[in-house]
Amino acid sequence: MLSKRLMAIADLVDDGSNIIDIGCDHALIDIYLTLNRHVKCIATDISKSSIKVSHDNVEKYDLSDQITLIQTDGLSGINIDNIDTAIISGMGTSTILKILKGYKFNNLIIQSNNNLKSLRFEIIKKGYVITNEEIVYEKGRYYIIIKFCLGRKKYRYIDYFIGPIIRLNKRKMDRNYIQHLLNVYKVMLSKTPKKKIVERLFLNYKIYLLTSIK
């Protein structure tokens, strides 16, 4: 029922959690978690049509009593007192950071569509550590899912850039992802004019970092 990406997100949720899925779109992850992992779910979306689709899906599985659906922008109007885990997936980093501004959860499970370095940096700055990272390759695209938990730890630039768990893992998927990033930055470098010295230096530095862990 779940795509590889959604299953990887679900796998990072602890059994019995109280979660909020912000930007649920279809609520498939909430249905799966309620049926299989005994979680309590609030699923929200800014879009009326997404809430309608979610509502129809939740009804189909007869879970209306167990999954609360709310149409709202981010977390506005929501009481988060009993929620321990927030899931945000399929949005860009700036939207994710805007939604989380002023809020804290014990656990965050995030799959951002862009700018992972800023995402890691800004969330860690809010008082979190990275406890897990998963890479999913689906339909020709890499998705990175990051689990943050409350805590403090010092990280280096390479950790924000590549991910502290991905950097240390030696699984085939991690190596393929690092090779993919290397190819992306090499192409960027080849397209950056010689006179853009600072940009080229920075790209060369990133290529150096990626090569050093390959």
Ligand SMILES: C[S@@+](CC[C@H](N)C(=O)[O-])C[C@H]1O[C@@H](n2cnc3c(N)ncnc32)[C@H](O)[C@@H]1O
């Ligand atoms: C690409 S979908 C991802 C859906 C689902 N989370 C997933 O990973 O498959 C992004 C969803 O986020 C919702 N969204 C965007 N900005 C939002 C916001 N500020 N507050 C709540 N939902 C938002 C959109 O309406 C859309 O349904």
